[in-house]
Amino acid sequence: MNDPVELVPLFVVFNNTHYKKILELLDNNWMTCAELCDVIGRDYVRDGLLLLRKGNLVEEKWRMPEPGKKPEKEYRTNYSKVRANFQCDFSDLGDLLTIAFANGEDLRMKGDSVEAELSRGNSSIKDIARKFGVSPVFIKGIAKRIPHLDVKGQGLVVLDE
Template identity: 35%
Template sequence: MVKRAKLVNDIVELVPILHIFSTNLYRNVYETLLTEWLTLDELFERFGDGVEEALRILKHAGMLEMKWRMPSEPSGKPEKEYHVSYTHLSANFYASLRDLNRILEIVFMPDDEFEEIVSKIIKEVKAGRMSVPHISRSLGLEPLVIRAVAKRSLKLNIKGQLVELAKNEEI
């Protein structure tokens, strides 16, 4: 196993990484992909439903590698196979314990409460209000919370101080 470190320069970047370890399924997919290259079908065989979401979270965290596996039969189609190569974390940020607590609250927030905040942010973005400070004022939430929610959600992307709707990309 190659030892590589994921560089984290902002506390908000921890959200998808910690989210990977929030359920047994996500954690098992991560640990399996550390040692093996597997296709989506092979992952479904091992873990069942929820594998696609685990892969999306890994991709959102910037930790998923993909390559094409050539078929063993000439008439077969190539398939994507996935791997995770980060075994360590290198963090370079300064944050208060209060901010760290907020990040952890968002990572482990119940799905219904989380989706409620996401839908409010999506309404703001669709109305053309994409800046984190504006959304923060409008919803009465801290900018850190807006950024962390956007980082955890697979429906949103955060780019600097802007929140955008995520494109429905193939994994």
């Protein structure tokens, strides 16, 4: 881990029992989305896998199907240990911890505002941060928290499944 923003998906995963269970299951086996849904439930698998992929915590490959069936992606964890090498201001770290552990309406409203800016065509992290009067690290943290958004270079992107 070289960027403190990468902590957000990791903390979100460990703060949710369903996402943590997905990580634990994938630590031992290659599993498809359907297999995970059978164990965890359909409601949590999609967002859980998006967060794990965004945090670079899982790898994926195609499972060869039985004749006449479609191939499926299967997943497994990449790492079993964490190594962090970054430095940041306490205020940025505080923002990232707040974003990772908050579940309130305030966080939802900020996330909706960021998504609205992105839908208007403004993907620049610095421009969005300036508009809302927050730091670029805060905007990056929000993007790492929302399963279908991510940071690419100096901008935000919507993730494909």
